[in-house]
Amino acid sequence: MVTFISSAKLPTHYGEFVVHVFVHDGQEHLALTKGKFSAQNSVLTRIHSECLTGDGLFSLRCDCGPQLQYAMQKIAKAGSGIIIYLRQEGRGIGLLEKIKAYALQDQGLDTFDANIQLGHLADNRQYGMLAAVFQHFSITKIDIMTNNPDKIAAIEKAGIQINQRIALKVGHNKHNQHYLKTKQDKFHHW
Numbered sequence: 001m002v003t004f005i006s007s008a009k010l011p012t013h014y015g016e017f018v019v020h021v022f023v024h025d026g027q028e029h030l031a032l033t034k035g036k037f038s039a040q041n042s043v044l045t046r047i048h049s050e051c052l053t054g055d056g057l058f059s060l061r062c063d064c065g066p067q068l069q070y071a072m073q074k075i076a077k078a079g080s081g082i083i084i085y086l087r088q089e090g091r092g093i094g095l096l097e098k099i100k101a102y103a104l105q106d107q108g109l110d111t112f113d114a115n116i117q118l119g120h121l122a123d124n125r126q127y128g129m130l131a132a133v134f135q136h137f138s139i140t141k142i143d144i145m146t147n148n149p150d151k152i153a154a155i156e157k158a159g160i161q162i163n164q165r166i167a168l169k170v171g172h173n174k175h176n177q178h179y180l181k182t183k184q185d186k187f188h189h190w
């Protein structure tokens with residue numbers, strides 16, 4: 001059950017978007033859109049999970065911020081697209097637990113083992129709301145910007161056709177080398 005609440009203009013550093021807020025399972029999520037969509041056209045899409053430290057505080061521990069900025073720039077340039085911004089911080093474990101996991105990573109654990117040690121799944125993100133969100137915007141076919149095979153599986157489960165996958169090759173730095181290697185090795189990201 002997904003309930004759309006409101007939409008408003010959102011001028012950004014990367015151009016004019018419309019921000020939509022919706023609620024699923026008691027949690028607020030956002031969609032950022034540009035342009036008009038139709039069922040015939042493939043829509044440039046990013047499904048982005050919230051990362052307050054990366055998206056809002058410019059953290060170099062991960063690659064979330066640059067990935068979000070890349071998606072916004074790419075959509076702005078294309079003139080249409082959607083970013084579905086899901087409020088599932090820290091791969092779904094929440095901000096507080098994410099910082100605790102960072103503390104364990106400072107002691108040498110990787111992001112996978114730190115989550116497990118804290119009693120969480122390595123990746124607890126949920127994508128059950130995607131079908132309703134795509135349906136709301138009349139989207140049936142997408143060009144997805146992702147390196148994450150789990151997202152591809154979730155999109156296919158939502159009944160959405162993937163026209164093409166666009167790899168994200170941004171946000172690498174000396175602080176997140178180990179993190180990105182873990183994502184590749186243990187989460188099987190491309």
Ligand SMILES: [Zn+2]
Nearest residue numbers: 051054062064
């Ligand atoms: Zn992040």
